[in-house]
Amino acid sequence: MRPWVTAFAAIVAREALRFIHQRERFLAALVRPLVWLLVFAAGFRAALGLSIIPPYQTYITYETYIVPGLCGMILLFNGMQSSLSLVYDREMGSMRLLLTAPLPRWFLLVSKLFGATFISILQVYAFLAIAAAFGIDMAPGGYLAALPALLLAGLMLGALGLALSSFIKQLENFAGVMNFVIFPMFFLSSALYPLWKMAESSPLLRDICAVNPFTHAVELIRFALYLEWNLPALGWTALATLGFLALALRGYDPARGLIRRRR
Template sequence: MKAALICLVAIVHREALRFVSQRGRFLAAIVRPLVWLIVFAAGFRAALGLSIQPPYQTYITYEIYIVPGLCGMIQLFSGMQSSLSLVYDREMGSMRLLLTSPIPRWWLLFCKLFASTAISIFQVYTFLAIAALTGIGFSPAGYLAILPALIVNGLMLGALGLLLSSTIRQLENFAGVMNFVIFPMFFLSTALYPLWKMAEASTILRDICAFNPFSHGVELIRFALYGQVDWMALLWVLLAFAIFLSGSLWGYDPSRSMVRRKA
């Protein structure tokens, strides 16, 4: 038990050190959603009318609408970036070092997941603080209430990254992750438009959005910002987390894993 905790602290600490040393990564993680918030949302405000829908009780500006989606975006990028770092770790051999630890492998992978979630939450709060400075703020209780939502969403996206890292064999393939995972997940979700707006364009697109676990992660954050729980979204995110995690544990199983294939 004690050994497991020591291991967790060390892995989180190492990931945090690595994150701090990569200032560019932090800067990109914060600037990206801010550009969306300040430039994209400003342009869209005029074009897009939003009706009153839960959890909102009054008309809101588009900037307010996309903040939860941008929080999700930060976590999406962060989760994928940590999967990139896992592929890098594997190419550089430090993954081997990790996997030869006598601590059970599922716990080691969970520690990695926990570390990447913690880092993504730190980024989200930094973004929210800057957004608040530009006048796009929420209630203090809302900021607190999104913490559990961010944890669940971060774990779900981190597990997806872990699953991808067990199947991606080389760093070059990461561009594919960008095209085939990050972009579709983000654009085909409720991050930028509500479901009914999507339905106006196409019912198929609407159905894809409703199926996308990232949509549910975003809705979970959106409701939490107003002190509410979207139970359906929570269930959906937990289900996706369970599926992604089992997939990655399967991928890292020594008896049939990717490491079995000769590198």
């Protein structure tokens, strides 16, 4: 097991070093959710009244409601950002060196996925600390209980980005595809407004939001922050993670790539 552990630690350390050398990436990951929390929430507070819905036991402010969705935003953007680096590594040739290591390809890709997810979770907790400084805090044990939910949600969104990177061959095309994935997933979810509020304007949009994997990831985080488990959200998030990961492994299969070239 020593070569496996060494390879896993090396890949995670490489992701950490890349993150340390890109400090603007850390700031950008915090600026986006903080703008929503401190600026947009002030305007939406009066327009979007919130009823008492699980896991909340009383009426809450709009800022409190959107915190789990903004945690999901950080995971979503970082998952896509780490996948963008995969496309860059592939163009520069370093990705080829990684995948030729004498270890299973799935293990190398999953290790890279875990490394990116760990970085995303650190950024989420930094955001939660800033939110608490502004008076938006959760249950004391919720921060620890949210860790498994953040890990699973981060793996799901990272696996989605990994799958996209396996089928996109040029760096220029990946940025455009990210916009077609990130914004629909984020806005067609329960990150900014509850599903019952969406149903008032359009039942069809509500149904689309209900099948969005990002919605289930956000709800998983939301319930975990209040020391509760949303089993349907847990099941759908885990299922989406396995599906996206299987798609990514298929895309990075060299035999299938050879078949495409022959055709």
